[in-house]
Amino acid sequence: MTSISNVIENFTGFFTTETNEILTAKIWSITQFIVILFVLSLFFRVVNSIVKKITVKKCSLQIQHVINKIIRYAGFTVMVLTAFHRLGIDISAILGAAGIAGVAIGFAAQTSISNIISGLFVITERAFKINDTIEVNGTIGTVQAINLLSVILKTFDSQYVRIPNETIIKANLINYSQFPYRRVKTELSVAYGTDLRRTEQILLAVAKNNAFTLDDPAPSILWTSFSSSSIDFTLMTWTKIEDFRNLRNSLFIEIDEKLKQENIIVPFQQLDIHIKDD
Known part of the structure; x- marks a missing residue:
C-alpha cells in the first residue's frame, strides 16, 4: 500500500510541478505582453504629442486631425503585430496572407488608393x-x-x-479666399454716339461712392471692343473678400439708376422682321 501511495504522490507531484511551471511561464508571458503594449501605447502618445506641437503652427486643424489618425492607425498596427508575435502566432504567414489579400483588394480599390495618395498631396500642398x-x-x-x-x-x-x-x-x-481682397468685374455696353469720357467719369464716381469699394486699388474702366451695335467695356472695382457679393449687388443697382438718370443708352439686340408682299 505504501508503494502505491508513493507512486500516486510522485505522479501527482510531477503534474503539479509541470502545471506550476506552465502557469508561471504563461503569467510571465502575459505580464511581458501587457508591459510591451503599455510601452508602445505610451510611445505613440508621446510621438502624437510631439507631432501636434510641430504642426499646430504650420497646419490647419483638419490637417492635424488627419495626421493624428495616421499615427493612431500606425500605432494600432504595430501593437497588433507585436501581440501576435508575443502570443506565438506566425506573423510571416499573416503578412503573406495579407499581402495576397492586399493585391486583390488593391485591384478592386485602385480609385480609393489613388484618392488617398492624392489626399496626402492635397494636405501637404496646403492650397x-x-x-x-x-x-x-x-x-x-x-x-x-x-x-x-x-x-x-x-x-x-x-x-x-x-x-x-x-x-x-x-x-x-x-x-477665392487666398488673398484678402477680390476684384468685382461688371461688364457693360453703351450705344454708338455716347460720350465715352463722360460715361467713364460717371461710372467711376458711382464705384468710388459705393460703401464697399476700396480706395486702393482704385476703380478703373477697361474699354474692350467695338461690337456690331455697342461699345463694350468692363468696370473693375476692388473690395474685401467678405464684401464681394454686397458690392456686386449694390453696384448693379446703382449703375442702372445712374445710367437712366444721365440718359445713357444701353443697347440691346433687336430683330427686325420685314414682310415681303407677293
Whole structure:
C-alpha cells in the first residue's frame, strides 16, 4: 500500500510541478505582453504629442486631425503585430496572407488608393484650408472638411458636395479666399454716339461712392471692343473678400439708376422682321 501511495504522490507531484511551471511561464508571458503594449501605447502618445506641437503652427486643424489618425492607425498596427508575435502566432504567414489579400483588394480599390495618395498631396500642398471658398470644375463652395479620400464643400445654396481628392489634384482649382481682397468685374455696353469720357467719369464716381469699394486699388474702366451695335467695356472695382457679393449687388443697382438718370443708352439686340408682299 505504501508503494502505491508513493507512486500516486510522485505522479501527482510531477503534474503539479509541470502545471506550476506552465502557469508561471504563461503569467510571465502575459505580464511581458501587457508591459510591451503599455510601452508602445505610451510611445505613440508621446510621438502624437510631439507631432501636434510641430504642426499646430504650420497646419490647419483638419490637417492635424488627419495626421493624428495616421499615427493612431500606425500605432494600432504595430501593437497588433507585436501581440501576435508575443502570443506565438506566425506573423510571416499573416503578412503573406495579407499581402495576397492586399493585391486583390488593391485591384478592386485602385480609385480609393489613388484618392488617398492624392489626399496626402492635397494636405501637404496646403492650397486651401477649412472655410476657404474654392472652385473645382465649375463647382463653387466653402470647404467644410479635408479628408484622405475627398474634400467636402458647402455651396452657396447649401448643397453638400463631395469632391474626390484625385479630381482636386487633376483639375484647375481656384481659391477665392487666398488673398484678402477680390476684384468685382461688371461688364457693360453703351450705344454708338455716347460720350465715352463722360460715361467713364460717371461710372467711376458711382464705384468710388459705393460703401464697399476700396480706395486702393482704385476703380478703373477697361474699354474692350467695338461690337456690331455697342461699345463694350468692363468696370473693375476692388473690395474685401467678405464684401464681394454686397458690392456686386449694390453696384448693379446703382449703375442702372445712374445710367437712366444721365440718359445713357444701353443697347440691346433687336430683330427686325420685314414682310415681303407677293
